Amino acid sequence: MTDADATSKGPTSSREALDHLEQSGDSRDVLEALSVMIERAKLGVGDRLPPEIEIAKKLNVGRSKVREALIAWQNMGIVTRNKKAGTRLAAEVSANAIHMPLTLKLEAESLLRTHAVRRPLEIEAVRVAAKQMTEQQGLIIVARAAELMAVYEAGEDWRGADHRFHSAIHEASGNPLFEQLIRQIQDGFNAIYEAPFGQPHLGQATIPLHPELARAVAKGDGATAAKVMERIMEMVEAEVIAIMEGPDV
Amino acid sequence: MTDADATSKGPTSSREALDHLEQSGDSRDVLEALSVMIERAKLGVGDRLPPEIEIAKKLNVGRSKVREALIAWQNMGIVTRNKKAGTRLAAEVSANAIHMPLTLKLEAESLLRTHAVRRPLEIEAVRVAAKQMTEQQGLIIVARAAELMAVYEAGEDWRGADHRFHSAIHEASGNPLFEQLIRQIQDGFNAIYEAPFGQPHLGQATIPLHPELARAVAKGDGATAAKVMERIMEMVEAEVIAIMEGPDV
DNA sequence: AATCAAGTTAATGTCTGACATTATAATTTA
DNA sequence: TAAATTATAATGTCAGACATTAACTTGATT
Numbered sequence: 001m002t003d004a005d006a007t008s009k010g011p012t013s014s015r016e017a018l019d020h021l022e023q024s025g026d027s028r029d030v031l032e033a034l035s036v037m038i039e040r041a042k043l044g045v046g047d048r049l050p051p052e053i054e055i056a057k058k059l060n061v062g063r064s065k066v067r068e069a070l071i072a073w074q075n076m077g078i079v080t081r082n083k084k085a086g087t088r089l090a091a092e093v094s095a096n097a098i099h100m101p102l103t104l105k106l107e108a109e110s111l112l113r114t115h116a117v118r119r120p121l122e123i124e125a126v127r128v129a130a131k132q133m134t135e136q137q138g139l140i141i142v143a144r145a146a147e148l149m150a151v152y153e154a155g156e157d158w159r160g161a162d163h164r165f166h167s168a169i170h171e172a173s174g175n176p177l178f179e180q181l182i183r184q185i186q187d188g189f190n191a192i193y194e195a196p197f198g199q200p201h202l203g204q205a206t207i208p209l210h211p212e213l214a215r216a217v218a219k220g221d222g223a224t225a226a227k228v229m230e231r232i233m234e235m236v237e238a239e240v241i242a243i244m245e246g247p248d249v
Numbered sequence: 250m251t252d253a254d255a256t257s258k259g260p261t262s263s264r265e266a267l268d269h270l271e272q273s274g275d276s277r278d279v280l281e282a283l284s285v286m287i288e289r290a291k292l293g294v295g296d297r298l299p300p301e302i303e304i305a306k307k308l309n310v311g312r313s314k315v316r317e318a319l320i321a322w323q324n325m326g327i328v329t330r331n332k333k334a335g336t337r338l339a340a341e342v343s344a345n346a347i348h349m350p351l352t353l354k355l356e357a358e359s360l361l362r363t364h365a366v367r368r369p370l371e372i373e374a375v376r377v378a379a380k381q382m383t384e385q386q387g388l389i390i391v392a393r394a395a396e397l398m399a400v401y402e403a404g405e406d407w408r409g410a411d412h413r414f415h416s417a418i419h420e421a422s423g424n425p426l427f428e429q430l431i432r433q434i435q436d437g438f439n440a441i442y443e444a445p446f447g448q449p450h451l452g453q454a455t456i457p458l459h460p461e462l463a464r465a466v467a468k469g470d471g472a473t474a475a476k477v478m479e480r481i482m483e484m485v486e487a488e489v490i491a492i493m494e495g496p497d498v
Numbered sequence: 499a500a501t502c503a504a505g506t507t508a509a510t511g512t513c514t515g516a517c518a519t520t521a522t523a524a525t526t527t528a
Numbered sequence: 529t530a531a532a533t534t535a536t537a538a539t540g541t542c543a544g545a546c547a548t549t550a551a552c553t554t555g556a557t558t
Binding site (some may be wrong): 056061062063064065082083084085 | 540541542543548549550551552
């Protein structure tokens with residue numbers, strides 16, 4: 001991330017190394033070769049990989065290298081490893097499927113920043129959902145909103161219902177990446193938030209807006225849906241700011 | 250050194266139990282111990298960790314174990330490792346920093362979906378950048394755009410310049426999460442794209458729009474900047490669609 | 499025969515030591 | 529001073545031995 005090269009438009013940079021994100025050291029080739037092996041053997045979820053030492057022999061590398069590669073996969077949740085049971089596939093691995101490990105560094109001060117990246121994703125998600133959803137999905141969204149309101153008005157813990165509501169929208173978008181990204185960003189947010197402030201009841205004031213959002217999405221009115229979501233996000237942001245300026249931190 | 254045993258006057262510890270450090274199996278204990286070491290030494294971003302072998306000695310474990318732990322951190326982006334330069338902190342490690350490993354599963358069919366989540370982030374990033382940037386950052390952005398155009402018109406490989414341009418915008422947003430997220434989504438996209446289609450020269454047609462984008466951001470005109478970025482994203486999307494409907498797949 | 503206990507064994511987990519590789523630091527040379 | 533060369537210190541890799549553990553096998557008991 002050096003911006004020192006801002007001025008240097010090196011003339012000799014013809015064959016500038018493409019700074020691909022190197023996985024780890026260079027276990028990438030091993031992982032790639034392994035992917036091919038797995039695909040060729042048509043291994044699926046739950047199937048067993050050969051022992052480390054055999055993989056090493058087959059690929060002409062040391063066992064330690066295979067080990068590090070498999071551990072990297074383990075850290076990504078792609079395989080599970082077990083003393084006697086060996087290494088098993090926990091997820092589908094093929095040359096066409098790439099598992100991108102995103103690591104977000106979240107600092108306590110960055111509650112707002114976290115919210116800032118969530119905001120456009122949520123807004124876009126409802127916009128897409130309004131355009132893409134099936135009729136049934138629209139009904140589900142409206143129903144979930146009703147549930148959420150009921151729980152909320154009963155004074156119970158509404159977080160589960162809220163989560164289900166938003167999941168329904170993400171699902172209606174037809175793009176699982178929205179769910180994956182937003183969900184995990186949210187988890188990170190909560191992890192930060194919970195530490196100093198206890199349970200997060202953030203966003204309570206936005207709940208009455210949710211049925212309106214649901215109706216807009218179900219009508220296929222993406223513009224209105226996006227506007228409502230924008231308002232919701234603004235309210236949450238205001239809450240975050242209030243808290244951070246609040247009692248102490 | 251280890252002051253863990255300083256307080257423990259265990260009643261049954263008559264024998265000089267040298268095996269004070271109970272290993273729980275994986276490398277988490279090593280990472281934990283390392284975190285303590287780092288915090289106690291008040292190491293910050295960019296600072297150097299001791300060599301693997303010294304860490305191993307200090308923690309009474311083998312070098313391989315330390316290695317695996319550090320590689321895990323590398324995969325999370327917490328440290329960078331380099332032959333002679335050793336291991337350096339790339340990010341703050343403390344109790345207040347939470348490192349959230351996001352794993353996105355990207356399939357070949359989801360080029361469009363990947364683009365769909367990148368789109369709102371890019372647009373929001375330029376909007377925020379236009380609002381938040383310092384004057385100097387504005388100048389850098391314009392300069393990068395000029396560089397990009399120069400490289401492009403010279404018929405050279407413009408990907409590096411393009412990357413630097415967008416990084417400048419993300420940096421100007423003041424929110425590192427934009428850079429982190431978009432960058433990695435983009436890497437995932439490229440990784441998918443390269444496999445079947447060779448080098449990605451995607452987005453070439455959008456380059457002439459970049460100076461316009463840079464001017465808008467530098468002027469602080471977030472609305473215009475967002476519009477231009479929106480157009481860029483649309484063009485890229487159209488290209489993706491064309492390719493997928495193209496020759497074969 | 500069915501069930502539980504003990505032993506076997508095949509895999510990962512770990513340590514050690516050696517050597518290879520390489521990016522930085524030090525030195526020499528122009 | 530600056531460029532080229534050599535040294536050096538760290539990671540990268542390999543190989544072999546041993547430890548640990550959990551699935552598998554076998555045997556004893558009811």
